[in-house]
Amino acid sequence: MFIPQEVPLGMVPCPGGTFHMGQTDQDISASMVNMNKQVTIAGFYMDETEITNNEYRQFVDAIKQDSLDVLGEEYVMTELYPDTTVWVRDFTYHMGDPLLEYYYTHPAFDDYPVVGVDWFAAKYFCNWRTKFRNAAREETGYANDPNFRLPSEAEWEYAARGGRNLATYPWGGPYLRNSKGCMLANFKPGRGDYASDGFAYTAEVGSFFPNDFGLYDMAGNVSEWCDDAYMEASVPVVWDLNPTNPDDNEPRKVVRGGSWKDIAYFLETGTRNFEYQDSARSYIGFRCSMIQIGMGTNSALN
Numbered sequence: 001m002f003i004p005q006e007v008p009l010g011m012v013p014c015p016g017g018t019f020h021m022g023q024t025d026q027d028i029s030a031s032m033v034n035m036n037k038q039v040t041i042a043g044f045y046m047d048e049t050e051i052t053n054n055e056y057r058q059f060v061d062a063i064k065q066d067s068l069d070v071l072g073e074e075y076v077m078t079e080l081y082p083d084t085t086v087w088v089r090d091f092t093y094h095m096g097d098p099l100l101e102y103y104y105t106h107p108a109f110d111d112y113p114v115v116g117v118d119w120f121a122a123k124y125f126c127n128w129r130t131k132f133r134n135a136a137r138e139e140t141g142y143a144n145d146p147n148f149r150l151p152s153e154a155e156w157e158y159a160a161r162g163g164r165n166l167a168t169y170p171w172g173g174p175y176l177r178n179s180k181g182c183m184l185a186n187f188k189p190g191r192g193d194y195a196s197d198g199f200a201y202t203a204e205v206g207s208f209f210p211n212d213f214g215l216y217d218m219a220g221n222v223s224e225w226c227d228d229a230y231m232e233a234s235v236p237v238v239w240d241l242n243p244t245n246p247d248d249n250e251p252r253k254v255v256r257g258g259s260w261k262d263i264a265y266f267l268e269t270g271t272r273n274f275e276y277q278d279s280a281r282s283y284i285g286f287r288c289s290m291i292q293i294g295m296g297t298n299s300a301l302n
Contacts, residue, residue: 005294008045008133008145012214013292014159016043021157021243022235023270024168033232034272039240041158046151047287049205049216050113050224051125053104056082059125062132080124082116086282099201099282111204113222113285119253119277122150122225122286129288150227151289152244153234153254153272159289160218160257160269162211168268170211170218176264184208185220186260187267194260202260219257219267222285223275226254230274251276259283 007013022036063076071080082104087096103109104116117125126148134144151159164172171184178184183197185208194200197220199207206216229247231237238245252274258266261283265271275284 005145005292008148008290010047010049011045011288011290012048014041014044014046014155014213014215015163016041016292017158017163019158019161019165021154021270023268024166025174025268025270033235034270035235037235037240039154039243041155042242043292044151044155044159045290045292046155046159046213046215047289048210048214050222050285050287052111052205053114054110056114056117056125057104059128063128080121082114082121083118083280084116086116086280090282096282111206112202113205113217115202115222115282115285116280117285118280119150119225119275121280123227125286126150126288146291146293148288148290150225150286152242153226153228153256154238154243155289156224156226156254156256157269159213159215160211162213162215162218164212168270170215170269171209172212176267185217185258185267187220187258188261188263199260217257219269220262221260222257222283223255223259223262223266223273223281224257225275225284225286226256228254230254230272251278253277255284 018038018040020036021039022034060081063071063080068076084100084104087099087103103112104114129148137144160170161167162170168174176184176189183189186197186199186203188194189196203221205221208217210216211218228245229250230252231245231250234245255273255275258271266273275281
């Protein structure tokens, strides 16, 4: 008897399929790094929202309680604890002190996306989450689930499109407002204008409509770490089935989705960007993914 894989708490299924990965609008920067390519993605799960401050605090508190003696306080506080100084360092002549003091620690920001976390810390969170979930499953006699991990760049773009092939934005259309004139994401709509979408900085996760897969904030709010190393020639180089580019020697890692401080171009599903793996920013967060296993045409194993 086939027992389907349980959908992890806080995740939604992204059924596998084929789509055109790459730029869907004019390449205004003439970067030539994301030409169209048809690829196939196996089924996977992805977090419904970006990882929040509250969720990340649970991780940090658990590490402090269980692993501080092994990892050392200096490692935990410098490598895993969010760098709250990003609110001051990322922008010159900017009054970021209130966010530095309150954004990560105050309950008022519990449901806002965690920032100030570099690629290594995001990966460590995924590993901890895997161990935490599977320890609970073992206690109840269930088999271990696959690992939580950062999504590949191809998975991220496929998920962002939500089944809408060649869609410019996750909601499908080429416009940034709905028929009532409301903004469809948290971004910078004009010079000096950060608040027209209702938020000057980040927004509570899930503040805008989800895409057709049920995923929130796949454009705007915060950019998101992907597992892949950044390579300008990745489109013609990687395979067309579950493409990925793991390269430990490349310090640049892919970030996708655009953020609260970005113009609309960076929100497009086909726009590629990167950040150095050891850099924490006030506009980069992350979410986790997990492969689907079992039978069926949409699973990772057929």
